[in-house]
Amino acid sequence: MFPQYDVIVVGAGHAGCEAAAAAANMGSKVMLVTMNMNTIAQMSCNPAMGGVAKGQIVREIDALGGYSGIISDKSMIQFRMLNKSKGPAMWSPRTQNDRMRFAEEWRLALEKTPNVDFWQEMVSGLVIKNNRVVGVKTSMGIEIMGKSVVLTNGTFLNGIIHIGEKRFGGGRTGEKAATGITEQLVELGFEAGRMKTGTPPRVDGRSLNWKVMEEQPGDEIPGKFSFTDTKPLANQRPCHITYTNADVHEILKTGFEKSPMFTGRIKGLGPRYCPSIEDKINRFAERERHQIFVEPEGWDTVEIYVNGFSTSLPEDVQYKAITKIPGFENVKMFRPGYAIEYDYFPPTQLESTLETKLIDNLYFAGQINGTTGYEEAASQGLMAGINAHNKVHEKDPFILGRSEAYIGVLIDDLINKGTDEPYRMFTSRAEFRILLRQDNADVRLTAIGHELGLASQDRLDKVNQKIDETNHLIKQLGKIKVKPEEINGKLSEINSATIKEKTPLINFLRRPELDIQEIVTFHSDAIKITKDLSPEILEQASILVKYETYIEKEKSLADQMGNLDNKKIPDDFNYRGIPALSAEAKEKLSNIKPTNLGQASRISGVNPADISVLMVYMAR
Structure with a gap:
């Protein structure tokens, strides 16, 4: 009845939709299985996308070639940039969306994506052979075979809805819960837990x-x-x-x-x-x-x-x-x-690719990993879809670092620290948030998306043009100088310090009280070179100049962290055989099996002294 698929995606929420789209656009034959074709990409809770840190994630998904940003734009009814009174690291885009049109746009986008097939039914179990997933079983007893499976079950795994003293099974109001998968995974040795979320009237x-x-x-x-x-x-x-x-x-x-x-x-x-x-x-x-x-x-x-x-x-x-x-x-x-109360699986049971450690070619994404939020789910789906495709086509795994993307922070936190309450992304979770701004997501990630086969050449060309125009503007602002008699009157009017000698315009851009729109009016040459530039280029130049010191400092710290990430740990490393490690470190390191010292250093319960001991033993 069905061919063998490269990637089977179970669930068509935000994670499942991004996983299916990514794998298909990279060339995999994809089957998307959902309990209801009419609720693909349903906004189960609030009709909005983005917000603090979440908006950064949506822009990162878009830069990599995912669909969430495009769908949000097509269905939005309001746009707000949050935290504009704070520094640019905190600026966060948010859209209010038309719930019905959001779901419709997602479904139409998936139907227009070559390589995506659909099947409407509940998946009740997995087909596993020799510790590898090879397909799924449906409630009607049908087996769909595939080389990899991505589980994105949301709140449906043994979901129970509570209203006062009333309780009944359901994954969402009016929709039945999914059964069978949790029980099978627990039998296979997975640890499961329960989480709760809610929604208003x-x-x-x-x-x-x-x-x-x-x-x-x-x-x-x-x-x-x-x-x-x-x-x-x-x-x-x-x-x-x-x-x-x-x-x-x-x-x-x-x-x-x-x-x-x-x-x-x-x-x-x-x-x-x-x-x-x-x-x-x-x-x-x-x-x-x-x-x-x-x-x-x-x-x-x-x-x-x-x-x-x-x-x-x-x-x-x-x-x-x-x-x-x-x-x-x-x-x-x-x-x-x-x-609603539902099953989840503590994410310390996953590799950095979101593949499970116990079963080969099985991936988890979204609320099944203990996260909350459309954006967190969508980003995991994108990463799981990319990695499932790469695995079955014998390509290298795709992992984003903490200094590359909020998506990298999210996954690194999940697999190393785990979570026993719904994980939500905040800017405070990212130690390199000045580097991970919403305005430069395209600069950071479009080339990577292009290399993966998800971002087009046209998109890459536009990003390179943006980079070139920004750098050229900064260079020109460094060359154009103004005399005291030309500018001191204006500076006095806005309570900014006056100058005593010819000064490059770029120096004024470093002053917090001056913005680039004012500064370019200080000299006729600046007006000429900026009149055809987009506001986006002016904003980029302003941020890069104003925050240059902070950006360079974070880049230096990120490079230092990268040095630890480059120190690989063998798969069979025996932590329990090192007496100098703390008991907690031995247990955590043995369970999680980090692939490098950087990952080991970010595991809860592993302290700097433990890392020093590991470095000594690895040097031997």
Whole structure:
């Protein structure tokens, strides 16, 4: 019935879609198996992409040749660059998206991708021979054979939905859970755990009083995610902000005795940085109110996502409480919020390629690895799809370092440190975040994507042009000099220090109070050389000059870390045979089996003294 596939992808969420697209575009014959063809790339939670650190990940996916940035741009209804008041390492793009169009654009993109086949059914198990995965089994007993398998099961593995005292099986509201895979993997020796996530009620926007809420518009000049020629928005839909209050909190507390979180019916840990509303008022009892973001689900639908009101309390308590929020007095609810508990597999059981250590050619990506968020899942799917293709075609593994991409930080954290609560990416997790900015993702990664066969020659040419134009502009700003009498008046007006001699324009760019748009007006030659340059080139030049010292310092530190990463550790290295290693280090190193000293140094429980001991033994 089916041919043998190079890569079988199980699950068509954000991870599965990126995995299938990547492997297919690299030349693999791909089968994408999903329980429901109508929910491909469903935004199960909030209708948005990006945000702090997550926006950087979407841009990295795009630079490598993935689809998430393009799909986000095609379906966005609002764009905002977050953290603009901070340094460029913190700037993070975010789009509000049309949920239905996002899923539609993903499905159409996959259907237009050669080499992708589809099958709608639940996968209930794996076909394994000689410790290698060779296919999957479906609930109807069909076997689909493949050289590699990527599991991207999301919240569906033995998923249980909780609303108050009610609980029922499901991977998402209205969709059944997936069974069989966890049990088989545990029998094979995998360690499994439970995690929890949640979602807020959806409500009817026609029943809200928008006048009493604070409007949150998009950027005046909207940007976009993709470095391709996707179109920026001409019009945007606003979001709104409102707040909970003491009345809301008191009503919610009446349902605590029926809360699955507080009664212990939910065993898995939820995301620390995205707590439910009942968790917020329990943990932060001193706060009189909490912010609620009122987000439209699309251009034309009236459905509204109540961001900040995630809950699993009984539906009657949810409704009574939400009517006390300003603007929600006459609200009509489409469906209540709920919590969902599901299986995951601690990611220390994976190689850096996301291949499992126990079973050859089996890859895990997304929430199955303990992460939360569309962006984190999509990036893992991309990497798993690339590496599954490379493995079956006998090519070298593809691994991104911590100084190359947030994606590299994410995977390195997962496989070395593991996680017992949903892992979410933050800029603070990256020690080289000045290097890993959203604005230079194309400069960092497009050449790599091109080499993989995912980024086109046209894209590479555009990036090289961007680099050349930026460098030329910086060079010219160093040559153009202004006299004190030409500039001191302007400097005094903006409270910037005056000059006493001819000074290159580039020196003014290093001043924090001056931006490049002002500086190019200081001299007619600067106006001439910049009049045809894009704002992107001006921004790049400004960042590279203003933060030159910091960038060079981070590059130096990254090179030092790279030296440790280049010191390979043999696969059969006997850590337990080294008396000077701490007991914890012996255990962690023996279990994780790092491939190099850099990876070993980042494992929780392995201290610098242990690394020094390892270096001595390896030198022998």
